[in-house]
Amino acid sequence: MTTDPAPATGTLTWRTLWDETSLVTGRPQARWLCEEASGAFGPEFLEVVAQPATERCVAHLDSMLARVRQGEPLQYVLGHWSFRRLDLLVDQRVLIPRPETELVVEVALGCARQAALEHADRPLQLADLGTGSGAIGLSLATELPRGLAEVWLTDVSAEALDVARANTAGLGMAGTAVRFGHGSWFVALPPTLRGQLAVVVSNPPYIAHDDERVQEAVRAWEPSIALFADDNGLAHVSTLAAGSAEWLRSGGWLVVEIGSGQAAAVVDVLQAAGLADVEVRPDLAGHDRIAIARKR
Numbered sequence: 102m103t104t105d106p107a108p109a110t111g112t113l114t115w116r117t118l119w120d121e122t123s124l125v126t127g128r129p130q131a132r133w134l135c136e137e138a139s140g141a142f143g144p145e146f147l148e149v150v151a152q153p154a155t156e157r158c159v160a161h162l163d164s165m166l167a168r169v170r171q172g173e174p175l176q177y178v179l180g181h182w183s184f185r186r187l188d189l190l191v192d193q194r195v196l197i198p199r200p201e202t203e204l205v206v207e208v209a210l211g212c213a214r215q216a217a218l219e220h221a222d223r224p225l226q227l228a229d230l231g232t233g234s235g236a237i238g239l240s241l242a243t244e245l246p247r248g249l250a251e252v253w254l255t256d257v258s259a260e261a262l263d264v265a266r267a268n269t270a271g272l273g274m275a276g277t278a279v280r281f282g283h284g285s286w287f288v289a290l291p292p293t294l295r296g297q298l299a300v301v302v303s304n305p306p307y308i309a310h311d312d313e314r315v316q317e318a319v320r321a322w323e324p325s326i327a328l329f330a331d332d333n334g335l336a337h338v339s340t341l342a343a344g345s346a347e348w349l350r351s352g353g354w355l356v357v358e359i360g361s362g363q364a365a366a367v368v369d370v371l372q373a374a375g376l377a378d379v380e381v382r383p384d385l386a387g388h389d390r391i392a393i394a395r396k397r
């Protein structure tokens with residue numbers, strides 16, 4: 102509940118503001134914006150919904166609405182977004198975490214648990230390459246049993262790593278399992294990890310530069326370094342495949358998010374890198390989305 106001491110606006114209640122905002126954004130999005138502006142989230146918002154808003158809260162709502170009207174994605178306007186069990190800080194320095202990437206985490210968790218059964222040494226070494234907000238790696242760090250693994254979060258973007266660091270700071274004890282590396286793919290990792298990684302997981306940029314299906318808001322607002330890749334979108338997947346053959350331990354897994362329509366090409370890339378047990382799994386919409394391979 103808000104403790105804002107600023108004067109109330111008289112009769113302008115949160116219900117009225119919610120209704121008015123809905124005309125711009127749609128009802129659920131309007132609720133999220135009003136919750137953000139009021140500082141009252143979830144059931145608490147319903148407790149204040151009949152109360153008048155303060156002038157300061159209305160000004161906050163107005164400034165967020167102005168950004169929405171400019172076409173800025175709601176997630177950046179709110180400044181945070183939920184991903185699995187996390188509420189992640191997100192802004193224009195990082196890709197907005199997508200629901201399909203939550204499935205990539207699910208697969209990587211399964212691989213890490215299997216690695217724990219096959220190897221007694223602890224902690225297992227896991228790497229989330231191209232971590233952005235930290236969505237994948239921080240989910241691994243929070244959802245795996247404490248002490249089981251160290252999770253390396255890397256990115257070529259120093260700005261993105263700053264966001265991942267800020268998100269790690271909110272994790273408490275789980276954050277102590279997290280390590281950071283700045284640089285391009287495997288170059289960001291300490292050389293001592295070569296041949297030691299139990300799982301490499303990545304959601305690399307995989308969109309071809311000329312792909313016309315990319316939404317205008319995505320192109321305009323999200324960092325292009327997080328989206329696009331050469332070689333018809335496959336350049337970074339190729340680098341990850343070749344690097345994994347070198348940096349994974351025997352039996353280690355590579356889990357990589359891919360674009361729908363890339364499955365056959367990605368399978369070729371993974372096999373050409375010498376990786377085994379290659380398979381592609383669909384997302385909830387039925388699109389090929391997650392490629393998995395194992396070092397022999």
Ligand SMILES: C[S@@+](CC[C@H](N)C(=O)[O-])C[C@H]1O[C@@H](n2cnc3c(N)ncnc32)[C@H](O)[C@@H]1O
Nearest residue numbers: 196198231232233256257258285286304306327
């Ligand atoms: C599609 S985003 C994924 C972000 C986050 N992992 C997620 O799933 O929401 C790709 C990320 O890869 C990073 N990236 C791009 N090129 C890279 C490179 N050469 N080496 C390491 N990271 C790179 C981008 O900065 C971006 O954060």
